[in-house]
Amino acid sequence: MDRALADLLAAGILAVPGVAGLHAGRYGEVALLYPRHRVNGLRRTPSALEVHLVVDLARPRPLAEVAAKVRDVVAQWLDVPVDVHFADAAGGAA
Secondary structure, eight states, rough: OOHHHHHHHHHHHTTTTTTEEOOTTTSSSEEEEEHHHHHTTTESSSOOOEEEEETTTTSOOOOOHHHHHHHHHTTOOOOOEEEEEEEESSSSOO
């Protein structure tokens, strides 16, 4: 996957209601790497594309709905299985 497509996917995923961000993993290991650029929260495996999300608690949505919409975004450009991981949450009351 080229850098432009990765950036396009990330932007589309971030526009999904209920998504606060893309999660890079505890040590930054979840990312697509390009020269002088990285796209956090996406990781390509031999069998799928992993998408690691931060859930937006300020705009709550059922997680199954969020995952389905993320898969729809990816399906617009790639024909691969998509594994959606809910890695963190943000935007809730403290």
